[in-house]
Each structure stands twice: as structure tokens, then as C-alpha cells.
Amino acid sequence: MKINQSLEVEPIIEEKVFSVSEFFDFLNEILVPQRVIVQGEIGEKMNNYPRYSFFNLLDKDGSILKCFVWREVIETLGIDIEPGMEIRVIGYPEIRKNRGELNFQVERIELLGEGILKRQFEILKKKLEALGYFSPEIKKPIPKFCENIGLITSRVGRGALKDFLTHLGNFGFRIFFYETKVEGGFALNEILEAINWFNQNMPKLDVLVLTRGGGDWESLRPFNSEEIVKAISASKIPIITGIGHEDDTTLADLVADLRTSTPTDAAKILNKNWELAKVNIPKIEINLSTSLRKTFEIIKKKIIFYGSNLTVKVQKEIGLKQQGLKSLWKNLGLRFQNYFKEFEFLEKEFKKNYLKIKKLVKDQKIKIKEFLEDLIKNKNQWQGKINKILKQQEEKLFLCSPYLKLKQGYTITKDESGKIIKDPTRLKISQEILTKFYKGQIVSKIKKIEK
């Protein structure tokens, strides 16, 4: 895009006759592609409509520029424009055919004066903050080792480009430089274009670096606009800012994925991990070898330890088993011995008893035999003796019989229970007693007892 370059109107060769409309078209063809910045004071008469406004931009000598602006252009300012305000308008001139007057189509407005710019900054900051543009969660991570860098800055000015490039270490960076203005009325559009261009054409870049030297409030204006905040936020490629000196925090810094204070600082941050890697990699290399050696040693030690441990364990186990066996043997031997002893004892006892019994049986047999022999031998003799004894006994018995006594006149007296009474003192008066005679019996009552 050719920007702000001087007009080169070709001389009219032919004597062309225009209609009014054609003439305005001819003029507009020249006027409309122009992008210009005009500064002036807003006039008293302002016509505000919901979607757009008309106002006049006045000069000290009374010159008037009629301006048309869409409402959204004013809204991005954060502050409403008012009569008496000194502003810059960026846009293009156009002739309105039905009115025959020149109209300035305002694409952007810039406020002037540090006071109002600071106010604008605070208002926009609050607004964009509330919309979440500055929250850390939406920041894109910067790759640890950036290799492909899109650089957006000015070639001229305070040496941001030089500062950045000189401080960038030789780590094989590939820098793709997109030159833009970084201050003035056209800077913002160029920067927005650059961000967009990189996202469209080189989406695989590791990072975009948006940088410029320090400046006052007015010169930092493009970095304090709502448009740049939205563009940085929308970029798919992470963006590092390095704007101005340390005390200048712009809205672009607040929305950036990483904020550095200066172009030099931005370069240093990109160097940092490479520098660390250059130092760390040889360290890690040594470390790995040491670690591997250590691992070998540990494993060697472990093998030896396990080996000896195993032998000790096995020996212990064998010892235990042997001991177990020994005690088992001993136990068994003892038991057997006991059994044998018991058995021997039993055997002896048995033998002893057996002999005794045998003798007893033998003796008994002899006795029985003798007895039997004797019995047979003396049978007749025994019979006679027995018969005689029996007869004697019979006689004795007969003589002792109570009946014989009864026959001789004795009586037997019994009490009611049939007991023979030998002592009358045990009896009672009037008790009935039974007296047996040789022939018959009587029952009588006791009248008197005498001792």
C-alpha cells in the first residue's frame, strides 16, 4: 500500500468535457485512495446520530473541514469527542456529489494533549480489563527455544531495530523483519497489518516481537489503542512486546503474551534459554555418563550383595534342615529304644508269669489227679463213712427237733409277729400271744408280767 505519498496528478492531455457527476467521480478517484492526517479543533455544531456523527474541524484562520465519522470509531477512543477538543483525524477526503462539498471520511481519531491521553489510557484500560483482555489465563505460552521470529518495528527512530539485533545472540535465529512506523497517525494501521500478515502468511513462527524505543504519551499512542489490544489478543502467534523504557506500560504491554521493557530486553529474553542450554547441555552430558557409571556400580554391588546374601541364606537353610533331621533321628532313636525296653520288660514279665501259671496249672493238675485217684481208690471207704455220718447227723437232728419237745409237753409261745418269746418283760399287758402245743394252739391275753 502506498501511504501518505505526494500526489502525482497526470496532466490532462485531451480537452475532456465532464458531466458534473463524472467530474466528481474523476476527483474522488484521486482523492479517496489518499490517507491523510488533519489536525484541528472540533467546532460547536455536531450532529450525532446513533450510528454516525458529523462535525467540523476548524483551523485558526477560520478554515472548515466537514467530517463524517462512524460511531464505532469514536467508541474505540474510550472518550467521547466534544466541541473545542483539539484532535487529529486520519482518513480520506471525498466529494459528496449531491451536496457538492468536500467531506472528510474519518477512519480514526487521535486525541491530543498528555492530560487527555492519560485519561483515555485509564478509561480504555478499565474497559479492556473488564472485557478480560489482560487476564493471565488467555496469554499464549512463549516457546522455550524460539527460532523463528517475526519482528515488527521501525527501521528508523530511536534504534529499536539495532538494539534488538545487536543484543540477539548468535543462536541461529531466523528473523523475519516487517517494517512499520511506530509513531504517528499511520503507525497503528501498519502495525495491525503486520500482525495480521504474519498470522496469515507465517503462522508457524515461534513468536512475534513488537518493539520500539521509549517515547512520550503522544508518541506511544498507537500502543495505547483499543485496536492494538484486540489485534495482539487475536494473534495466533504469541507476541512479545518491548516498548519504550521500563516505566512506560502501554495497553499493548498489558495484553502481550510476554512483556519486556525495551528492545534490548526482548532480545535478551529470547537469548536466555539458548544461553542456558549451551551451558547445561555439556553439564547434562557429563551427568548422564556419571549417572550411567553409577548405575553400573549400584547394580554390580547389588549383584554381589545378592550373591553373598543368597549363599548365607542357603547355608542357614541347610543348617536348619540338618538340625531338624538330627533331632528327628534322635527322637526316633529314643522312641525306638523306649519301645524296645518296654517290649523287653513286657517279654520278661510275660515269661515270668507264664512260668508261674504253667507251674500253677501243673500243680493243680497233679492235685486234681491225685484227688481223683484217691477218690476212686477210697470210694467204698468214703461211702461207708459218709453214710454213718449222715445217720448220726439225722439222729442228732431228730433229737433237736422242737416237735419232740412239744411231744414231751413243752410249748412254744410267740408274739403277734410270730417271734418266739424268751423274755416276757418285753411284752405288754393285754397283748395277745400265741402258744403252740404238740397238738393245736391257743391265743391268750397277758394279765400280769413277772420278772
Next chain:
Amino acid sequence: MPEEKFNFTKAYKEIEEINEWFQGEDIDLDEALKKYEKGMELIAKCKERLKEAENKFEEIKKKYSIGE
């Protein structure tokens, strides 16, 4: 943009991980050998990458403008 086959960031991360792994306890010998080999290979590549260190500078705007 030319495609870089070797990804330094990935390689470096892997080297760091291997290094960290070696600091752990109960290291398996087979695994240790494998990791050591891989680590050394990546280290060699990273060193090579750090050697060829000249920065390349290319201007976009000019190229872009020529096309207009």
C-alpha cells in the same frame, strides 16, 4: 518458512527428562542403557544445532511490496 526437522525444544526437554530419570532410584539397567544412548544422541544433535549459530535476517516488507 523452511521446515525444521530437528526440534530443539523437544530434544532439550527430552534430555532434561532423561537426566531427571537418572536421578531416580531403582534404575533398570536395560532402560538405563537405552535412555543413555538416546540422551547422547540428542545431546549431539543439540550441540550441532548450537554450533551452526549464525542468525538469518530477512525483510518481509520489501518482498511483500515487490509483489504489489
